[in-house]
Amino acid sequence: MRWVRPWVSIVAIGAVSTGLAQMPSLEEVVRVALEDSPDLATAQARVEAARAAIRQARSAWWPQLLGSAGYTRTDNPPQAFMMSLNQRRLDMRSPLFDPNEPDDTDNTRLELQVRQLLLDFGRRSAGQEAAEAMARANEAAERGARNQLVFEVTRAYYSVQQAAAVAEVYVAQVQSIQESLRVARERLERGAVVRSDVLSLEVRLAEAQEEMVRARNAVELAVAALNTAVGKDVLTVNAVAVTVPQEVPPPPPAPCEHCLEEHPMLKAAAAVAEARRSQVRRARAEFAPTLYAFAAYDLDSGDAREFEDSYLAGVNLEWTLFDGARRRHALAEARAESDAADAEVRRARQQLQLELRQAIVRVREAYERWSVLGRSEESAAEALRLVRARYEQGAAELPELLNAEVALTSVRSRRTAALFEYLIAQANLRRAEGRAAELNPARARPTNDEEAAAAGPAMGKGVQP
Numbered sequence: 001m002r003w004v005r006p007w008v009s010i011v012a013i014g015a016v017s018t019g020l021a022q023m024p025s026l027e028e029v030v031r032v033a034l035e036d037s038p039d040l041a042t043a044q045a046r047v048e049a050a051r052a053a054i055r056q057a058r059s060a061w062w063p064q065l066l067g068s069a070g071y072t073r074t075d076n077p078p079q080a081f082m083m084s085l086n087q088r089r090l091d092m093r094s095p096l097f098d099p100n101e102p103d104d105t106d107n108t109r110l111e112l113q114v115r116q117l118l119l120d121f122g123r124r125s126a127g128q129e130a131a132e133a134m135a136r137a138n139e140a141a142e143r144g145a146r147n148q149l150v151f152e153v154t155r156a157y158y159s160v161q162q163a164a165a166v167a168e169v170y171v172a173q174v175q176s177i178q179e180s181l182r183v184a185r186e187r188l189e190r191g192a193v194v195r196s197d198v199l200s201l202e203v204r205l206a207e208a209q210e211e212m213v214r215a216r217n218a219v220e221l222a223v224a225a226l227n228t229a230v231g232k233d234v235l236t237v238n239a240v241a242v243t244v245p246q247e248v249p250p251p252p253p254a255p256c257e258h259c260l261e262e263h264p265m266l267k268a269a270a271a272v273a274e275a276r277r278s279q280v281r282r283a284r285a286e287f288a289p290t291l292y293a294f295a296a297y298d299l300d301s302g303d304a305r306e307f308e309d310s311y312l313a314g315v316n317l318e319w320t321l322f323d324g325a326r327r328r329h330a331l332a333e334a335r336a337e338s339d340a341a342d343a344e345v346r347r348a349r350q351q352l353q354l355e356l357r358q359a360i361v362r363v364r365e366a367y368e369r370w371s372v373l374g375r376s377e378e379s380a381a382e383a384l385r386l387v388r389a390r391y392e393q394g395a396a397e398l399p400e401l402l403n404a405e406v407a408l409t410s411v412r413s414r415r416t417a418a419l420f421e422y423l424i425a426q427a428n429l430r431r432a433e434g435r436a437a438e439l440n441p442a443r444a445r446p447t448n449d450e451e452a453a454a455a456g457p458a459m460g461k462g463v464q465p
Contacts, residue, residue: 023241024234026157033153033230040149043142050135057131060124063116071304073106080105086300088308110299110307118315121288122281130278137271143264143437149229151431155424156226160235162420163222164242166413167215173409174212176384177205180401183392204402208409248370248422251363256433260352263434269348273341276334283334286327289319352432359425359432366422373415380408 034040074080080102084090087107091097117124181201188198220237227233260266293315299307320327384404430436 023239023243026154029157029226029230029234030150030153032232032234033149034146036231037149038231040142040145043138043145047135047138047142050131050138053131054128054135057124057128060117060127063114066111066113066115068111068113069109071106071108073104075102075104077102083107083300083302086298086308086310087302089302106302108301108304108307111296113296114294116293117290118293119289119291121285121290123285123288123290126278126282126285130275130282133271133275133278137268137275140264140268140271144268144434147264147431147434147436150436151427152229153226154427154436156222156229158420158424158427160219160222160226160240161242162417163215163218164240165416165420167212167219168242169409169413169416170208170212170215172412173405174205174208176405177201177208180388180405181205200402204405245419245423248367248419251360251367251426251429254360256356259433259435260349260356263352265434266345266348266352269341269345273338273345276338276341280331280334280338283327283331286330289317292316292318356429356432359429363422363425363429366418366425370415370418370422373411373418376411377408377415380404380411384408 072079072083074083077099081090081099083105084102086109181198184198184201188195219240223235223237223240226235293313295313296311298310298312300310301307384407387401387404427436430438
């Protein structure tokens with residue numbers, strides 16, 4: 001008989017019996033994460049806030065239009081005199097006119113003011129440039145968050161696949177030991193082996209079943225980690241099914257050095273540095289005067305029915321000559337912030353270069369491990385087949401059979417783990433290049449029993465006994 005993937009079969013039965021959906025693809029899981037991730041929603045909200053800050057900075061170029069309305073009542077001589085004068089009802093020839101003892105005077109005033117900044121020596125333009133640079137920084141940070149999120153979800157997805165595939169190996173081990181135990185019991189009935197062989201196999205079966213339980217629990221934990229990374233429950237244990245890449249491409253010969261300049265986190269740091277430089281120019285412009293034009297249109301009335309109008313217009317030059325060195329210290333702060341931002345750009349570039357080189361080394365290491373373990377698995381599988389055949393004929397001892405079984409399970413589980421570690425390393429390389437959001441994993445498909453059996457030991461299957 002040929003051993004097949006029992007874990008896939010068990011999972012498929014569970015999925016049908018409970019009515020659960022099939023295992024979603026990686027693209028589907030990533031799409032859900034991009035739609036529902038709170039981290040990405042936070043980054044997108046910051047982008048909107050930065051865009052609003054740009055509109056706020058641009059508003060400084062527009063004139064300010066102010067409207068006001070008020071009511072006052074007084075017997076203060078100067079104020080009463082001016083209110084009556086504004087109402088065009090002051091009669092100094094009247095015998096009742098006494099500027100020192102005026103009657104209570106009411107005034108209702110409606111006013112419309114216009115104020116336009118004409119010259120500020122670059123203060124507004126520097127503020128707008130800083131806002132635009134910060135918007136670019138937040139947009140780049142949002143792309144960086146998307147890049148990181150796609151990697152985290154991809155890693156969690158492949159971790160589920162890895163845990164499920166390793167669980168299959170232990171299920172196959174249990175079945176293999178059960179087969180060996182059946183043969184040993186038949187030989188015991190014929191008197192070909194001693195009872196201690198059967199007992200040893202029963203102990204080994206119990207150990208293998210314990211390992212299988214731990215492996216299945218690892219699947220459940222990996223599913224929980226995936227749902228946490230996505231931000232919602234997209235998978236249940238009963239819906240897990242192992243998918244195998246149709247092809248596993250070799251690692252690239254060299255890291256994508258030019259990708260660093262397009263990496264969203266480096267672009268974000270560079271945009272922040274540009275914003276800080278604009279803020280230095282804005283702080284320097286604070287030392288210059290400002291020139292305003294203004295105009296006001298007033299309506300005054302003593303009974304709030306008949307209003308008299310007046311206007312006022314002119315220009316105003318304002319120049320702060322002394323402010324306790326506030327502007328000088330503000331400029332020093334802006335320059336220090338700019339220097340820190342420039343240093344952060346250098347640090348970000350060095351960190352990204354290190355991460356990129358580490359990622360390419362891990363990809364190569366994982367690929368080499370997977371390739372080497374493939375040859376080891378073929379040898380271990382053939383060794384187990386030969387030992388089992390000899391044991392059935394009474395030409396091999398039980399310890400030799402158990403050692404061969406343990407060796408195959410060990411190399412098969414490591415080979416299975418190495419495959420998905422390589423896929424995770426590839427995803428990490430795309431993250432280090434800033435291209436994780438350009439989801440392009442090795443195309444995968446669900447396996448069925450026939451495909452699993454036909455794939456042979458290269459993908460961690462069982463062997464012909």
